[in-house]
Every structure is written in C-alpha cells, then in structure tokens.
Amino acid sequence: MATFKKKTKTKQDIPTSALPDIIFMLLFFFMISTTFRESELLVKNSLPQASELTKLEKKSLVSYIYIGEPQDSKKFGSEARIQVNDVLIDADQIVQHVITEKDKLGEDGDKITMSLKIDREAKMGVISDVRQKLRDANALKVNYAANKRLRFE
C-alpha cells in the first residue's frame, strides 16, 4: 500500500509581526508617563506616611522645597538643610526664592502651592523657620508631601 505523505499546506510559524506594535503601545505609555526628576537631590528624602492625603491639583502652580540631612555630609555637615532647584540655601533665602517662583507664574503667582518634601528624620526647628519665611513671603498654601498609609481599625 502506498503511503501518502500528507502535505500540510498550513504554515508552521505564528505571525509575530503584531508583537512590536503592542510593545510600542506600552512603550509610548511609559514614555509619556515618565517624569525625570527635575533636580538632583542633595538631601536625604524619605517621606513620612499619613492617611489623610489630598492630591495636588494644578501641577504648574506647585513649587517644591526639599528639607533633610545633606547626602554629602562631609561637605555640608549633618544638620538638616533646605534645597531648592539644585542648590542648598539658608532659610533666609526662602523669601527671595518664593518671589522668583511667583514671578514665573505671572498673574497666578498668588495661587502658588509650596510642596514641602521633608525627610522624616528632620527636626521641627528648621521646618518652623521655613514656615515663618513662607508666611513672610505670603505663600500660605502648603502641602506636606507624604506617602499613603492605610488604616486598619
């Protein structure tokens, strides 16, 4: 009996040409959602946790201040310092900083929100100094950045 080798007409390989498209979609998503840190951190910055958080509404009206122990403690000492835009400053320079930030916003200058990213180990002394300066500069809306903590009760 003659054996008939069955010829398969169907191709063996699965078309994978759509795979890059899917990957590209994911890629674009991440490319858009990525925000590179605008300033390099010179201070330690691990945020505390809190449960009653509010979201910052308008990102363009937010200005950040970092407070914490300097990472380079040989150069800057171990006392908590204040960082704005890549430089360490003293509390006295905060007023000047707020004025420049407000100028950048133009008409909306008075709606500025100061987001304070403060290391959990920092002491209240330097923080209250900053707070006083912010009052002097009339930047009254302050957001203490914190990470979400869940409550179990």
Place this chain on the structure above:
Amino acid sequence: MLKKKKKETPEINGGAMADIAFLLLIFFLVATTIASDKGVTVMLPPKAEDVDVKVKTRNVFNILVNSQDMMLAQEEQVDLPRLREMVKEFVLNNGKNKDMSESPQKAIISLKTDRGTTYEMYIGVIDELKYAYAEMRALYLKMPLEDYQALDKDNPAHKEKLQDAKKAIPYKVSDAEPSEIK
C-alpha cells in the same frame, strides 16, 4: 521553455523589532518614578502684626510635643489613638462639660512642638487631627466615613454637603511657635 518561478511576496523579517522595542520599554519601565504628588495640605495663617485674639481657655485644646516625641494633651500623656478620641470628645462637647469646648465652631486645637521634635511625629499628629475631623464631619452628615471620604468637591451636590460639614465643624488648628529649649 523556462519554468516560471513561483511569485513570492517579499517579506522583511520583523522579529527583531520586538526586541528593540522591548529594550526601550524596559528602560522606561525602570526609569519611571510615579511622582508622589500627594500630601497633607494646610493653610498657614497670614502674617499679621500683633493681633490679640481672645479665646476662652475652655475652648482651647492644648497639645504639646517635646523633643523626645512624647505628647501631652490637656496635661495628660497620650498616644495617637487616644489623642483622636480626646479631640473628638472635646470638639463635640457642645457646652456640656465645663472644661471642654462650648461648640465645635469655637473649639481650637493648639499644637505646640519643640525644635527637636521629629517631622514624622509632627505629621503623625496633624494626620490624626485631620482624621478626627473627617470622622466628626462624617458623623455630622450622618454617613459612614468611607462615604464621606468619597465625596467629590467637583460634584455640586457633594460640594454643598462638604461645605455644610465644614461650616458646622471648622478645622481650627493653630501651630504655635516651637519652644527654643532643645
């Protein structure tokens, strides 16, 4: 006669494209930090020159935190959950107890920290106070806390409720100047 070759559609091998895309994808996956833009929002009091506001002592709830992060509320050493209970009792007193507030509108929480108090403790206390007020406002609106927290201030119907609760139980916390003793 020459046999005609079977026509083949030219194909470019696109398999490598996925690899390249994966490389890029992984780079962005690693580089992405979802920015934490949440926090505890407070309004600082405006700078004012010597405004003496007279407040009856019974309407003031005193919280003191020292540099060892020990907390004293109304001259009693407490921890955070106990503080919340005390604050709620104090604010919702409505004049019953002579030592507590006359009404929620008049109640003021005074928070005094030391220069040596850690920030973590301070945020802990502020968070606890906010939580106490959220609970009280939820109680005022007669809804569970989860429902209160789900209220959206962009929704007009919700906004009215929120403002109502805010008016009935205003959040009045004053940050006193930290003491100079280290």
